[in-house]
Amino acid sequence: MRYSAKPSKKNGPERLREEKMKILIVEDQLSIQEKLRFVLEGHGSIDTALNGREAVEAFCRALANRSPYDLVLMDIQMPEMDGQTALKEMRKAEVTMSKANLLSWDKKLAFIVMVTSLEDPGNCMEAYFKGRCNGYITKPVDSRELLDKLRDNGLIP
Amino acid sequence: MTDGAHRKRILIVDDIPGNIKVLMEILGDGYDISIATSGSTALQIVAKKVPDMILLDIIMPDMDGFELYAKLRTMASLRDVPVIFITAQSEPENETHGLALGAVDFIARPINPAVILARVKTHLALKDAQREALQAAHAKSQYLAYMSHEIRSPLNGILGLVGLLAKRKSQDPKSLQFLELIEQSGQHLLAVVNDILDHSKIEANKVSLENIPFNLRELLAKTLDLFSLSAKEKRIKLGWRCTDAVPAIIFGDPNRLRQVLYNLVANAIKFTKKGRVDLEVGMAGCCEESLTVQFAVRDTGIGIPPDVLNVLFQPFAQADASIARTFGGTGLGLSICASLVRLMGGEIQVESRPGEGSCFSFTATFSRSFVPAEPALANLATPTAAILGDCRILVVDDIETNRVFLGELLATLGIRQVELACDGQEALARLHEQAFDLVLMDCHMPVLNGLEVTRTLRGQEAAGGKGARTPVIALTASITETDRARCFAAGMDDFLAKPVDAQILLQVLHRWLRVTPGPSAVEPTPDLAIRPDLAPESAAGSPLDETAFDAESRIMGKERMDRLVRAFFQDLERNMVALRMAVAAQDAHKIFEVAHALKGCCGAVYATGMTRHCEEMQQVGKTGALGRATPLLEQLEVEHALLRKTLEKKRT
Structure with missing residues (x-):
């Protein structure tokens, strides 16, 4: 095991991981993708998607292949399908999978962090309180804040 | 300021040496004694050094004790010095007279050593205690003012930001409701803190009044305007009257006057369930230089019980829980009003009949002409x-x-x-x-x-x-x-x-x-x-925040930073193309989206100038003020070219 299971301090799931963490970064601006990639390097394997639609496709594919994403970082403002919609779709897919018992017992739901700009906290708070996402961070991304959040929730040591 | 630690000095004034000798024998050990055998000598001595206490014989030739006492009381430095009269037993009317004049005590002859020692000690101790109490009160006032200030600054910041948040159109109704509640709490807190600050400033006599021209009728109207909504909600009639005799422009402190009126009207409305609240203003007197104006706030409210009337203008009268429950507020409002009115050269009073209503009235003096600046x-x-x-x-x-x-x-x-x-x-x-x-x-x-x-x-x-x-x-x-x-x-x-x-x-x-x-x-x-x-x-005309950029390069390493910049160039081109198209199509929503995305990217490479302009463009898109779009776009074109050049240079 790469790291032992840790009970989370906040409301994150307990994680028992034997392989590398699967991370999905959903961001349409390449420079910001790069930044996020840099922050999360070494904590898992990183995939990227440029918009909500691509993200949902990748997410569902991973679910179907029995190797779902552990962590998703998703910008709210994106073309084609925005973050909020994508979030809804992802959670819907998870529910479907678990109902059909296609989700292994030890795999909990993905930890999804929304990335928002300071001007639009209302949107994020809504998503957060409705229990769909696990947290949010604001742009410009503070790497320490992000890592602290992940640490607090037992995703990284 | 003298502290109480020195050996106490007593001045004995008596024309008969024998009497002085007796007192010296009793008091000489414990205290430093000065002697005067006449009133005039006594005055000379106190002019040089202020004693801690004076023992004064009443019967003296030339200037008797009472006369000397009167003279002593005119000297400011002796105001707080306790004076004990020494009288013969057969003169009770002297004692009464002496005490009425303000002496703290009297001692009758023949002198009982124990008694006099005790009396002197007590009075000196009292003096010390009083001075300490005043110092403590002063220190407490200063501390309170300091703390209030410390609280006020960040509170202003909070309220400012809450106000901004509430203005943002992206808020949902629930959030707006929360913000409103936060703002109310904050305002209330601010009011409490301001009251405390005001009160301690007034106590410390640090408040001085302005002397500027203002239109009294305008002030009355504007002040009452603030209450029109709350009065309407309670279905209370609100009105003001000002007699013609009061001139249009007077010189004084409109803010402090407004503060007093605001307080009184707010109270009137608070404690009135139905009927009316009236503000009546008239002349109370005038002369060449100044005029005195009478103000009255009359309400048909629940009135005030007589036992409360007495303590109404004292600070923290609401320390009594029952009063606090009825009145609410900080307990300082009326006390501050009273102090301010006093500063304005007037007096405040209240008449009230429970069940019928109350009338708070005060006078204030204003100048007719301009008084030179502070x-x-x-x-x-x-x-x-x-x-x-x-x-x-x-x-x-x-x-x-x-x-x-x-x-x-x-x-x-x-x-x-x-x-x-x-x-x-x-x-x-x-x-x-x-x-x-x-x-x-x-x-x-x-x-x-x-x-x-x-x-x-x-x-x-x-x-x-x-x-x-x-x-x-x-x-x-x-x-x-x-x-x-x-x-x-x-x-x-x-x-x-x-x-x-x-x-x-x-x-x-x-x-x-x-x-x-x-x-x-x-x-x-x-x-x-x-x-x-x-x-x-x-500083160097650079479009980048060079310091931040270099720091980040060090953290990320050259290779990764390079990758970041290349990714940024791709974003830059793509977004500029999209922005040009959006502006050409006058598509406000698209302008907003692209500007927002571009802003994020620019932030990632610390291109501060461009970030700001993207923000402006974002606003254009948000508000639809498309007239600005083209000039802003030109701006961005210039900047993006410069930014590219700068970043290329950084890569080599």
């Missing part, structure tokens, strides 16, 4: 300080903290007529209503920013055809070449870098206020108004 202003070493007082300035800034700060700053510079506007719309309305000598305009405001307001104003001025031109000074956190050009193009006359420096502000005011008759075409010399040290990104 000496503090002279320190500014500027001959036109008095003239500055006549000027009228409009401050436009969407952040309350900034507005308040500028208002205070202007006041210290001698500007008494300052109007505050919180956004471009309000600014335009005010400018339409009245003439201003100068406008301090924040550039970056939501909805309608400073440049747009200025452009509109210039347009109106030109249309008016009167040739009037109000100087507009830009307030901005960044003064780059491009910013300056834009401000000039919009019609602004000069700039001030934030945070605003008092000396520089004064210079700007002198340059632009018509302190000599007739308009003059003044050339702005922005070098004085600009503080390049405060605009780091314009």
